[in-house]
Amino acid sequence: MGEAKYVEIAQEIESKIDIGHYAEGDKLPAHRALADELNTTPMTIAKAYGLLSEKGRIESFVGRGSFVKAKSQLKQAIQSQLDDREWNFSILQPCYAEHVETLHAHLQHSFAKLTKPALYGYIEDSGLISHKAAGMQWMHLQGVTVRSPEQVLLTNGAQHALSILIELYSKPGDYIAVDEWTYPGLLSIVSLLGRKVAGVAMDDQGMIPEALVDIYHRHKPAMVILLPSHQNPTTITLSQQRREQLAEIVQRYPLWLVEDDIYSFLNTHPTQAMTNLVPEKSFCIHSLSKAISPGLRCGYIKAPQSQIDRLSAFIRATIWLPSPLMFEVASNLIESNQAVEMAEAQRQIACRRQRVARKQFADQVFHAQDSSYHLWLQLPDGWQADSFTLTAKERGLLVSSGNYFYTGSDETSSIRLSLMAITDDAALETGLTALSSLLNAKIDKN
Ligand SMILES: Cc1ncc(COP(=O)(O)O)c(C=O)c1O
Structure with a gap:
């Protein structure tokens, strides 16, 4: 055996x-x-x-x-803050400092203009074409080639998009190839729908192409799911060369590519979406959750022309359509360029906070880009991810244990730290100082 x-x-x-x-x-x-x-x-x-x-x-x-x-509580990568004495390093969301006021002002303005009767009824094709056109505009800004608004499907965020694609393009029992460290929400969908996870080995540039080929031969996965920008949790952005190598594998084998690129607005240099390399064999997911607000629940799928009817029928049969009212608000934000301005403001906050973290963690080993929302930190010798997470929690520091992101079964010794959920800059610094002293503490770590 x-x-x-x-x-x-x-x-x-x-x-x-x-x-x-x-x-x-x-x-x-x-x-x-x-x-x-x-x-x-x-x-x-x-x-x-x-x-x-x-x-x-x-x-x-x-x-x-x-x-x-x-x-275990540790399995909850995203922890809710209980009171003001806690620092929440566990949620990847925009920093709400002035952002909520700007967003609120925009919502008031938009809601005052929601007079079109079409916004209040059932809409054919699971969404208004004007909302799909705004989605296409957002995707163009993210380096995705979309030929017409009909190629865009509207979803209740990226999580919904992932679940639709896994359900429609694989069968129970199928393997789904993912990075060996990946977004836990994705792992939950795979397990909930009775699919199996095939974790593909990564190096410091992301998924290793040869390892994907190996997984293909061993498990014949129905699809590979990639997070090409500021990967959750490792923060890696795939290079153009790595994108081409992985896309070539998708082209060569009977395999769909699902590209979840919701952090692409944080990229400092423009990137080519992977879907452009294999347009007939891929789906590209975007959402406004990380750039604007998860509360909007506005997501987009760019699909091959051949799959639009199938996807629309599925969305119609399951939820009819995502709320046109919220998509009207989101479309106004995109068309007025405010979405880009708000996303850029968040990117600036992330850059500033990364500089602060770099100073605080000068002695630590971690991976992050200058504009990432988070850090992927290797714990000093002796710490395990779960024991550190628990000890930190006792001190009011909420962090995400690496075990939550891992597709393998070994104990891990990394944690993910979000720099954006704490609203106040001074509170962030205090929290980082407390984390830093815990990391350096010579205490019984087990
Ligand atoms: C890689 C990735 N995909 C999807 C999601 C969920 O996004 P949404 O709020 O748009 O459903 C997250 C949230 O953390 C994420 O990190």
Whole structure:
């Protein structure tokens, strides 16, 4: 029995826990019973349970059996701040300092003009063509070639777009290839829809093309999902060369590309969207959540012409359409150029905050670009991601454990730090100082 078998069984059980098939506290089948059912050995089941215990998903007791554990708080990459004495480094969102006032003023202005009856009814093709045209304008600014507004579909943010594409372009049981460190919301969709994650090895330039080919041969994934700009969590932006190498693989094999490029507005140099390289085999996702506000829930998919009807029918059948009222507001922001100005203001804040963090973490090893919203920090020797996250939380510092982003099963020792969720610059500095002293502390780390 190879190592892969027990890992597969563990993944299967983990998916069942995620979708609620096994609830918190449920007893898992005895080793022998499950081994007979799966046509394997009790030893393989013991190894699978061992792996799940290491990951904190189950607890085993001699004589009593194995039980599903409550989902650890650490698994929540995004933590809610409870009071003013906490510093939230866990949420990737725009910095709300003056931003909310600007946005509020715009909303008031826009809402006063929402008189078109069409905005209040059911709209054919799951959205107004003028809203799709504004989406096309935003995508052009992000380096995406879109030939006509009909090629754009409107969604309730990028999360919705990802879930539609995974559901429509793969089947239960299929593998989905992703970066070995990736956005947890994506991993949740894959597991919730009964697909399997194939984590593709990365180097300091992002997904390794040869590793994608290898995964293709081993698992025949239905699609590969890439986050080409300021990747969540590693902050890597794929070079033009890496984009071309990965796109060439998509062209060569029967594989869809889903490009989620919602951080592209942070790029200092204009980039070519990957979808331009393989337009007939790719979908490109954008949203206004990171540049303007997640509260708008405005997302866009640029799809190949051949797939528009299928996608529109799916959106119609599931939600009819995302709110035209919010898309009218978003379209006004884009057409008046305010969206670009607000996004640029956020980019400037990110640059300023990266400079502050660089000073505070001069002794630390981390990855970030000058304009990233976040840092990907390698913890000093002795710290594990979960133990650091818990210790930091006790001190009011909310950070995201690297384990939450990891597709593998080893313990990790990196954390993601968002520099944008704390509104006030002075509070950010105080929080960074506290984090820095914790990182340097000579304390019992386990
Ligand atoms: C890579 C990535 N994709 C999608 C999302 C979700 O975006 P939205 O709010 O538009 O659904 C996030 C949010 O953190 C993200 O980091």
